[in-house]
Amino acid sequence: MNKVNATASLSPKDYKSDYKPVWCPGCGDFSVLASVTKALAALAVPREDAAIVSGIGCSSRIPAYTNVYGFHGVHGRALAVASGLKIARPDLTVLCMGGDGDGFSIGGNHFLHACRRNVDITYVVMDNQVYGMTKGQASPTTDCEWEGSKLTPYGTGVSTFLPLGVALSAGANFIARSFSGNPNDVAELIAQAIQHPGFSFVEVLSPCVTFRPEQRGWKDIVRPAPAEPTSDPELAGKRLLGDDGFNMGVLYVGNRPAYETPIEAKSIRIAKIERAFSL
Amino acid sequence: MPPDGPAESTVTKAVKRKPRTQTGKARSTAKAASRQTVSIAFTGSGGAGVMTAGQMLLDAAAKAGWYGQMTRSSGPQIRGGEAAAFVRLSSEPVIAPNNVFDIMVAFDWMNIDRFVDEIPLDERSLILSDPEAGEMPAALAKQPAAKADLALATVAKEVPGGRPNMVALGAVSTLIGLSEEKVVAPITKALERKGVDAIRASMAAVKAGRKAVKGARTDYRLPVSIGTDRKERWNISGNEAIGLGALRAGMRFVAAYPITPATEILEWLAPNLEKLDGSMVQAEDELASINMIIGASFGGIPSLTATSGPGLALMMESIGLAVAAEVPIVVVNVQRGGPSTGIPVKSEQSDLNIALYGLHGDAPHIVTAATSITDCFFTAQWSVHLAEALQCPVILMSDQQLGQSRTVADRPKAQPHVAKRLTALPGTEDYNRYALTESGVSPMATPGTPGTTYVADGLEHTERGRPSSQSKDHLAQLDKRARKLETFAFGDHWAEIDGEGETVVLTWGSSTGPALEAAKMVRAQGGKVKVVSLRLLMPAQTDRLEAEVKDAKRILVVEQSHSRQFYRYLRAFYDLPFEPEVFAQPGPLPIRPLQVQTLLTDGQKRS
Ligand SMILES: Cc1ncc(C[n+]2csc(CCOP(=O)(O)OP(=O)(O)O)c2C)c(N)n1
Ligand code: SF4
Numbered sequence: 001m002n003k004v005n006a007t008a009s010l011s012p013k014d015y016k017s018d019y020k021p022v023w024c025p026g027c028g029d030f031s032v033l034a035s036v037t038k039a040l041a042a043l044a045v046p047r048e049d050a051a052i053v054s055g056i057g058c059s060s061r062i063p064a065y066t067n068v069y070g071f072h073g074v075h076g077r078a079l080a081v082a083s084g085l086k087i088a089r090p091d092l093t094v095l096c097m098g099g100d101g102d103g104f105s106i107g108g109n110h111f112l113h114a115c116r117r118n119v120d121i122t123y124v125v126m127d128n129q130v131y132g133m134t135k136g137q138a139s140p141t142t143d144c145e146w147e148g149s150k151l152t153p154y155g156t157g158v159s160t161f162l163p164l165g166v167a168l169s170a171g172a173n174f175i176a177r178s179f180s181g182n183p184n185d186v187a188e189l190i191a192q193a194i195q196h197p198g199f200s201f202v203e204v205l206s207p208c209v210t211f212r213p214e215q216r217g218w219k220d221i222v223r224p225a226p227a228e229p230t231s232d233p234e235l236a237g238k239r240l241l242g243d244d245g246f247n248m249g250v251l252y253v254g255n256r257p258a259y260e261t262p263i264e265a266k267s268i269r270i271a272k273i274e275r276a277f278s279l
Numbered sequence: 280m281p282p283d284g285p286a287e288s289t290v291t292k293a294v295k296r297k298p299r300t301q302t303g304k305a306r307s308t309a310k311a312a313s314r315q316t317v318s319i320a321f322t323g324s325g326g327a328g329v330m331t332a333g334q335m336l337l338d339a340a341a342k343a344g345w346y347g348q349m350t351r352s353s354g355p356q357i358r359g360g361e362a363a364a365f366v367r368l369s370s371e372p373v374i375a376p377n378n379v380f381d382i383m384v385a386f387d388w389m390n391i392d393r394f395v396d397e398i399p400l401d402e403r404s405l406i407l408s409d410p411e412a413g414e415m416p417a418a419l420a421k422q423p424a425a426k427a428d429l430a431l432a433t434v435a436k437e438v439p440g441g442r443p444n445m446v447a448l449g450a451v452s453t454l455i456g457l458s459e460e461k462v463v464a465p466i467t468k469a470l471e472r473k474g475v476d477a478i479r480a481s482m483a484a485v486k487a488g489r490k491a492v493k494g495a496r497t498d499y500r501l502p503v504s505i506g507t508d509r510k511e512r513w514n515i516s517g518n519e520a521i522g523l524g525a526l527r528a529g530m531r532f533v534a535a536y537p538i539t540p541a542t543e544i545l546e547w548l549a550p551n552l553e554k555l556d557g558s559m560v561q562a563e564d565e566l567a568s569i570n571m572i573i574g575a576s577f578g579g580i581p582s583l584t585a586t587s588g589p590g591l592a593l594m595m596e597s598i599g600l601a602v603a604a605e606v607p608i609v610v611v612n613v614q615r616g617g618p619s620t621g622i623p624v625k626s627e628q629s630d631l632n633i634a635l636y637g638l639h640g641d642a643p644h645i646v647t648a649a650t651s652i653t654d655c656f657f658t659a660q661w662s663v664h665l666a667e668a669l670q671c672p673v674i675l676m677s678d679q680q681l682g683q684s685r686t687v688a689d690r691p692k693a694q695p696h697v698a699k700r701l702t703a704l705p706g707t708e709d710y711n712r713y714a715l716t717e718s719g720v721s722p723m724a725t726p727g728t729p730g731t732t733y734v735a736d737g738l739e740h741t742e743r744g745r746p747s748s749q750s751k752d753h754l755a756q757l758d759k760r761a762r763k764l765e766t767f768a769f770g771d772h773w774a775e776i777d778g779e780g781e782t783v784v785l786t787w788g789s790s791t792g793p794a795l796e797a798a799k800m801v802r803a804q805g806g807k808v809k810v811v812s813l814r815l816l817m818p819a820q821t822d823r824l825e826a827e828v829k830d831a832k833r834i835l836v837v838e839q840s841h842s843r844q845f846y847r848y849l850r851a852f853y854d855l856p857f858e859p860e861v862f863a864q865p866g867p868l869p870i871r872p873l874q875v876q877t878l879l880t881d882g883q884k885r886s
Contacts, residue, residue: 019745048729053574063734064745069726070734071577072746074600077570080534080562084574084582085726087558088532092578092726113563268554270526277513277523279341279687 028180028206035186057099059126076106115170128208136211173198318377323386328444333364338465375792440480449488456500517681518543524659529698531557534571579725626679627866664696706730719762780807797875819852834859841865
């Protein structure tokens with residue numbers, strides 16, 4: 001998983017780039033950025049051995065603000081890029097980060113299959129229950145009665161997506177929820193997620209102060225989950241589907257082995273493979 | 280003349296015939312005495328073992344030193360449905376489908392109407408069918424071919440464990456002059472796992488089939504064995520050749536979603552990538568496949584995906600990402616009939632437009648095309664090399680006709696092309712991933728390299744890789760990405776050029792074989808023809824192609840599409856000296872050499 005850098009100890013600042021974020025002042029994503037750099041520093045992952053992959057959205061801009069390898073791809077496909085990278089380069093610490101629209105709407109299918117596939121990557125979704133980048137439309141996690149978008153003036157009227165429950169049933173191996181207003185907690189959870197083998201999913205409630213200003217009030221609602229993490233999927237399922245979305249902390253810790261490609265080096269020469277065609 | 284046996288069977292009587300004299304100009308070179316090529320169609324319903332018979336015949340013929348090709352045609356059924364194996368054998372390399380079938384063996388008449396158009400027959404052809412299958416359908420009965428009974432089922436029943444397809448194999452091998460011994464090896468190889476009894480039963484059925492046509496006409500025979508000093512030969516399909524060529528170049532990561540007719544590339548690559556310590560992922564869809572290979576390639580591993588039209592359409596947005604972020608990838612597109620689900624099991628060259636023009640934005644990319652089954656090997660190897668050298672996506676075009684056909688051919692020449700990426704050195708100061716270099720190619724840092732972290736971005740960016748919407752950065756990067764392809768020396772591989780002459784055939788992909796064979800026939804009659812088949816479609820090698828046609832008096836464009844996609848492409852990118860003639864035929868019927876030959880000779884008469 002992550003290589004530990006024994007010689008130089010880096011501070012969170014060392015994982016930040018000098019590039020100024022495009023985010024609105026007060027956007028929750030600022031503190032997620034601070035948390036991820038903190039987690040990487042805490043684990044002492046060498047900068048060159050970490051990669052952050054993202055799609056499109058305000059939140060997906062995050063790679064450029066860090067100092068590790070980054071990939072800013074197209075909308076909704078970040079998990080596929082991250083999976084390909086990790087499978088081809090198992091030596092790297094791969095994080096995938098983005099928004100709820102990117103991950104659960106346009107990229108929803110990849111979310112399901114990334115959970116199933118259980119590649120050893122960490123997926124951090126900055127969930128603001130809105131499409132920030134395109135100026136405020138409803139996302140899959142938006143409450144069905146939210147009337148703030150011109151596109152759905154009477155509310156979406158459709159069922160709200162429950163990412164953690166979906167992740168559990170699809171096979172994610174580590175499931176946690178946090179709030180950007182508590183950056184130390186977020187950093188701690190991301191660090192745990194990185195260290196846990198297989199596909200780890202961290203939902204970070206990250207307010208969009210511009211299109212969902214009421215989300216500033218989240219700080220008064222969030223609470224630590226009332227129970228210890230479980231590795232019993234049945235119990236976790238009950239909790240995840242039953243909670244109101246504001247229970248924070250590690251909610252499920254699975255023990256499925258991570259996706260592996262055959263690792264035993266065979267190194268057969270290609271000439272030998274070719275011979276099969278020879279008459 | 281065959282000797283008259285004392286106990287002649289009905290089959291023998293019907294099949295026995297004097298070699299007829301030549302009729303029809305199409306077959307003027309196929310003299311009975313020195314026949315160079317023979318074509319066989321096996322047809323039947325599911326479980327009849329049509330494909331096995333075809334495969335074993337090809338293998339047996341290869342043993343005898345003949346060249347050959349087998350194409351397959353099947354109905355829409357997943358399993359069992361009717362199928363046809365088309366085998367063409369020759370003492371010379373087989374490069375195209377035959378004009379006419381010499382022998383058709385029908386195991387039954389189930390849905391035979393679906394194949395009739397694909398099995399041209401003439402008065403020199405022979406239809407062998409099982410009387411137990413009932414009356415011959417009208418579409419075949421009206422054909423000028425000779426007809427004879429071959430009681431496949433009855434003969435097979437007399438042999439314990441015997442199967443009709445092995446009886447057919449025995450009969451056909453005798454008719455074309457293959458000794459029994461040549462048939463033993465493929466049977467032994469194919470049935471190895473089933474044990475000696477299965478092998479014995481099959482051999483007995485083959486013997487019975489041979490006996491059933493004993494003393495039959497001899498005019499379908501190919502010359503007995505070619506010399507022993509021959510070059511090494513391969514038995515390979517186009518799809519396998521793509522896989523092998525890519526591995527040869529150093530490709531080591533594949534993510535893909537199954538689709539006909541590309542799936543065999545994946546099936547072949549899965550175990551072989553593993554042998555070379557590479558990996559294969561079956562993705563959840565083509566959106567995932569393309570992005571997974573982009574991720575793997577960003578990680579420094581040469582990567583490939585394979586698909587067909589519907590999958591290529593899904594991948595388009597992300598191929599544009601690979602252009603913008605400058606990530607080398609190879610996307611193999613094995614074309615089938617389109618649009619939409621179209622005709623999944625049959626060939627067409629109608630994805631040219633999407634490969635050339637399907638990307639949004641100004642997105643310079645490379646489009647290559649294999650020119651033959653064995654060239655799939657070369658073109659795949661070259662494509663991986665190009666993608667890596669130019670940090671750019673390559674769309675490699677093949678089609679069902681090339682991909683799912685199997686050839687016995689001379690081993691393709693070894694090629695030097697390997698994946699060689701310009702990478703950044705550790706600790707490069709002020710590393711600019713998208714630096715504006717003269718060639719347009721800039722060093723690409725591999726994750727794991729200290730001191731050169733950067734963000735690969737599909738957003739327009741500065742040299743440093745920072746997002747930018749400024750006109751100067753956009754222009755500089757557009758120029759850079761275009762320059763890579765404009766200044767690169769693609770060398771002589773841009774086209775396969777055959778012959779000289781004032782008549783020039785312009786073609787590509789699986790239409791190349793029929794064009795080459797037609798040109799050969801025309802030359803045999805004293806005509807002069809040059810065939811140019813384009814391997815590099817994009818970037819267009821304008822000067823080179825124009826030089827090939829500048830002295831032309833006639834230009835004939837040959838392609839397998841309805842809307843003349845290749846012709847339109849030629850008109851868009853090259854200054855042709857005059858308006859060419861166009862032979863564009865949509866799939867699924869293959870273009871046959873005689874069609875091209877007729878156009879070439881008729882035209883010559885006209886002028
Ligand atoms: C294929 C495609 N469709 C639509 C868009 C427009 N688009 C950009 S970001 C976005 C939604 C982003 O929402 P989310 O992922 O929740 O991120 P946020 O901006 O809220 O952080 C959309 C629809 C796009 N870039 N690409
Ligand atoms: S629009 Fe919302 S999500 Fe986007 S930067 Fe502004 S506050 Fe953050």
